[in-house]
Amino acid sequence: MTIAVVLIFLMLLFVGFDVGFTMVASSYISILTGVREVNGTVMPLQIVAGVDKYVLVGIPLFILTGEIMNRGGLTERLIEWALSLLGHMRGALSQVSLLTNLLMAGVSGSGAADAAATGRIMIPAMKREGYNEGYAGAVIAAGAMLGPIIPPSVPMIVYAAMANVSVIRLFLAGVLPGILLFVGFVAICAMQPKKNSGYCRPKASLAMRGRATLVALPVLSLPIVVLGGMRFGIVTDTEAAAVAAVWALIVSMVLSRKLTAGGVYEATRDAGISAAAILFLLAAAGPLAWIIAESRINLQIADAISTISVNPLIVLIVINLLLLLVGCFLEPLPAMIVFLPTLVPIGDNLGVDPIHFGMIVLLNLMIGMLTPPVGLLLFVSGAAGEVSVAQIIRRIWPFVLWSLVVLIAVVLIPGLSLWVPQHVG
Structure with a gap:
């Protein structure tokens, strides 16, 4: 080029x-x-090649699962369950928002979908209890960041397809980093001043918690069905996505009975639109990746980065700085599509495990979803809760700082992303 x-x-x-x-x-x-x-004729051939990967079938199915959950009242079940557990704690609604997003992350695979689903319910509720609205939006945005880190994850599927690595191993690699992010976010909420803590509800009895758990059990079991089915070889990653969609459909129509035929149509339509946007990017990246390979520009960039230092850690730091900068201006999927053909060979040359390198790439780009000027989750949370993005930006920095701490830990301690795949995958 x-x-x-x-x-x-x-x-x-x-x-x-x-x-x-x-x-x-x-x-x-x-x-x-x-x-x-x-x-x-190389253009149409490479465009088709960009999406001619069986693993990509999981993308529209996981998105459809999230859409069905939102319209079938399953998100509300998760919120009620989380409230029965955490409603008595300081900053109860912010803690509930984070726990709900953690559970949603195990189903939808999309941070934007999680932010829209929980933000519409939790931000108005937090504002009614006196929470600062910018802080309420920041909590939802930070919690939604867990969506692409906790399995299943649409960006992970894209990375696995482009880097030719195992989807299930990459899914499992996100478990410990995702838990670390969640724990830190909970601590940040617990340390907020009283004006951002709302009021504490009476502690729910064991009977009340049991009833809430029973009502939410069909939703709580969904991540176990998805990951357990893949782990034990019962279903492939693509079949697991189909199982998740069918499971969410049955629960929404038979148990909660909140999903109508019209709701199924709307969920399918919106999931199709979202999936089409993602798959179009992958298709468009096909000829670009081919041209980059043919022109050997990726090798030139790799050589330029590699000549900075012979120390692999220094090179990784440079890659992290590059990805953090890119994440401020590009959304994760376009950034991955543009830069992965160049960066993945660099990771291989450094001897970095491709699963570990994948988590480094994903964490960098997910942090970008919380930072201006693009910061997709900032805008989705603001729109969902009718909050000014500028106010959310002022309150998001403690969450960004903790995310950077987790990123540094993952870079320096490969076991944080490799231990679970090695012992479970």
Whole structure:
């Protein structure tokens, strides 16, 4: 790819051109202006190759599961269960929001979907109890960040497809980092001043907790069904996504009876729209990845980064700084699609386990979802709770700081991401 094409790519992104169309346009210009002649049929072939991966079938199915849960009243069941456990604690509603997002993360795989689902319910509730609205939005945004880290995860599926690694091993690698993030976020909420702590409810009796658990049990069992089925070889990762969607559909229509035929249509429509946007990006990345490989620009970038130091840790720090910067301006999926073809070979050359490297990439880009100017979760939380994004930004920094601490720990201690896959996967 020539310098001119790279500049065109960056210019189109800067003026707000869609990332997918930018990749297609840049690839086509590169083919037209290339030094050696390339048959134009390579474009449609590489576009098809970009999505011709069986593992990607799981993306629309996991998104559909989340949409069904939101419309079938299953999110409310999780909130009531979390409230029965944590309602007596300081900052009860913020703690409930985080626990609900942790459980939602084990089902939907999408941070944006989790933020929209819980934000519509929890942010107004927190505001009614006197919580600062910016803080309420920040709690929802931080909790929703767990969605792509705790399995299952749509970005993990994309990474696994692009880096050719095991989806189930990558899913399991997110368990410990996700728990660390959750514990730190809970501690941040517990240390908030009284004006951000609402009021404490009476401690629920064991009978009340038992009833709430029984009502929420069909939802609580869903992550166990998904991960357990994959772990013991009962279903593949794609079949597990289908099982999750069918399970959520049955629970929503038969047990909660809140999901109508119209709701099924709306959930399917919205899931299709979201999945189409993701898969279009992957398709558009096909010819771009091919051109990068053909021009060997990825090897040149890898060589440039590698010459910074012979110490693998220094090179990893440079990669982390690059990804943190990229995450401030690009959403995770476009960033992965653009940069993974270059970064994955660098990780291989450094001798970094591809699962460990995948968690490093994902954590960096998920932190970007909490930071301006793009910060997708900031905008989704603000829209869901009708809160100014500027107010959320002022309150998000303690959560970002803890996320950076977890990132550093994962980089320095590979076992945090590799222990579970090695002993369970």
